[in-house]
Amino acid sequence: MEALYRTFLVFVAGYLFIRFTGKKAVAQMHTFDILYILILTNIISAPVEDNNIGKAIIYAGITVILYKIFIRLSLHNKLRWIIYESPTVLIHNGDIDRKGLKRVRMPMNELLSQLRVKGYTDIQSISIAVMEETGNISVIPKSEYRPVQPNDLNLQVKKEFIPIPLIMDGQIIYHNLKYLQLDREWLINELENKGELVENITLATLLDDGKLFIDNNEEKDYKSNPFYYKPGKDN
Structure with missing residues (x-):
C-alpha cells in the first residue's frame, strides 16, 4: 500500500x-x-x-x-546561438554538401531515406535541404519542381474551413456546440433525421455548408472490390 x-x-x-x-x-x-x-x-x-x-x-x-x-x-x-545548435545545410541547389553530412554524422543512405519519406527521390529537384536545430530535415524544392499553387494559375479559391468535431467516440463535444451557438437538441434532431444515434457515431463534424458529416461504427462491405483493398489478414 x-x-x-x-x-x-x-x-x-x-x-x-x-x-x-x-x-x-x-x-x-x-x-x-x-x-x-x-x-x-x-x-x-x-x-x-x-x-x-x-x-x-x-x-x-x-x-x-x-x-x-x-x-x-x-x-x-x-x-x-550559444544554447541551440545551428541548422546544417545537407543539400544546396541539387548538390550534396558532404561537409554538412559529416558534421551531423548522417550516412548517405539515411539522407536518401529521409528524402523519400518527404516525397523526394531526385536530389537535383531540391533547392535546399537543412537539418534543423531540432534534428528534423526541412526540404525546399526548386521552383520548377514545387507543387502548382492556385496563385500560379490566377485562381480564386475559397477560404479554408476546418470541420468542427461535434461527436467523437459516441460523446458529444459540448464546448464546440457552445462555440457554434448550437445546443444538444439541435444536434439530436439532425441525427434523428439521418437515422443515427450518438452512441453509434465514431466521428461527426460540422462542414462549411452547415451539414453534418457522420462516420459511424458500421463498416461498408465493398464485396471484394479491388479498388478498396485493405492490407493485412483481416481484409
Whole structure:
C-alpha cells in the first residue's frame, strides 16, 4: 500500500512539473530539452526506491525553474546561438554538401531515406535541404519542381474551413456546440433525421455548408472490390 501511495505521489508531481514546463519540452526537443527530461525523470523516480519524496520534489522543482530560465534566455538572439545548435545545410541547389553530412554524422543512405519519406527521390529537384536545430530535415524544392499553387494559375479559391468535431467516440463535444451557438437538441434532431444515434457515431463534424458529416461504427462491405483493398489478414 505504501509503495502504491509513493508511486502515485511521484507520478502526480512529475505530471504537474511537466505541465508547468509547457508543451515545448515534450515536442520537438533540443539538446538541453532532452537533458532536462532525463534529469527530471531520474529525480522524480528516485522516491519509488527510497523515502526521500520531499527532497526529490524540491530537486525536481529546482530543475524545472532552471529549465524555464534557459527557455527565457533562448529568446535573446545572441544567447540563442550559444544554447541551440545551428541548422546544417545537407543539400544546396541539387548538390550534396558532404561537409554538412559529416558534421551531423548522417550516412548517405539515411539522407536518401529521409528524402523519400518527404516525397523526394531526385536530389537535383531540391533547392535546399537543412537539418534543423531540432534534428528534423526541412526540404525546399526548386521552383520548377514545387507543387502548382492556385496563385500560379490566377485562381480564386475559397477560404479554408476546418470541420468542427461535434461527436467523437459516441460523446458529444459540448464546448464546440457552445462555440457554434448550437445546443444538444439541435444536434439530436439532425441525427434523428439521418437515422443515427450518438452512441453509434465514431466521428461527426460540422462542414462549411452547415451539414453534418457522420462516420459511424458500421463498416461498408465493398464485396471484394479491388479498388478498396485493405492490407493485412483481416481484409
